[in-house]
Amino acid sequence: MPLDFSEEEISRYSRNTMLPEVGEDGQARWAAARVAVVGAGGIGSATLYYLAAAGVGHISIIDGDQVETSNLQRQILHDIHDIGRRKVESAWEALTALNPHCRLKLHDTRLDAANIRDILKEHDLVLDASDNFATRLLVADCCWRERLPLISAAVGGFQGLLLVLDPAPGNPCYRCLLPREPQAPREGILGAVAGVMGCLQATEALKLLLGRKSELTHQLLSYDALKCRFRHVKREKKPDCPLCGQ
Numbered sequence: 001m002p003l004d005f006s007e008e009e010i011s012r013y014s015r016n017t018m019l020p021e022v023g024e025d026g027q028a029r030w031a032a033a034r035v036a037v038v039g040a041g042g043i044g045s046a047t048l049y050y051l052a053a054a055g056v057g058h059i060s061i062i063d064g065d066q067v068e069t070s071n072l073q074r075q076i077l078h079d080i081h082d083i084g085r086r087k088v089e090s091a092w093e094a095l096t097a098l099n100p101h102c103r104l105k106l107h108d109t110r111l112d113a114a115n116i117r118d119i120l121k122e123h124d125l126v127l128d129a130s131d132n133f134a135t136r137l138l139v140a141d142c143c144w145r146e147r148l149p150l151i152s153a154a155v156g157g158f159q160g161l162l163l164v165l166d167p168a169p170g171n172p173c174y175r176c177l178l179p180r181e182p183q184a185p186r187e188g189i190l191g192a193v194a195g196v197m198g199c200l201q202a203t204e205a206l207k208l209l210l211g212r213k214s215e216l217t218h219q220l221l222s223y224d225a226l227k228c229r230f231r232h233v234k235r236e237k238k239p240d241c242p243l244c245g246q
Contacts, residue, residue: 009101013055036059036060036062036123038128043194048077051102052095059102064110065087069083074195112138120148124149128151137180151205155189159224160194162197163235172237179242219232
């Protein structure tokens, strides 16, 4: 296997490398990749677990909150013993126990206009698993300006959304879909739906890191858990977009 994989790692990733779409070269690409995950909550828990399990070599975890009791029905990185701990610390412990070969960088902070560029710019791919539109727009704007590919996932109630933002000419940005922050009421979340969206986000990330194209650069994937239905909604670049338009 390429790079300096140990016998334990070769065994650990054998079901990955059996896949012709991955192979030894793909596993090596994952090991060399640098991925940032914004949010270690409901979506981020599943995303982080599967990125680490797959063998992504460098993962930055960005979250400025602490674990609360109300988090535990969906944020499976954390358990009852973590209540009151910083989420990045709890996430580090869980992911290191799963795969000690991953290098984890912790950012115990909330992203803002002053720090976001310095935190995100060193990565190959950014995954937004945050829980509010203000952060999603901030991350999307920064990634577009820094030419960083972004996978954004969101969940509310029994609904989930996923899209990929590729800052290449002709592709739509996040503000082509959502020009400004909407007034979103606080709502409940079915924990398993957050897990579904995190798994989908991780899968899309692993595909992009292999150099494969995504169908979601021009589409929005919508998941309705009550109807067990996925739907694709076409996304188009808008000439009057405040971020990428003329």
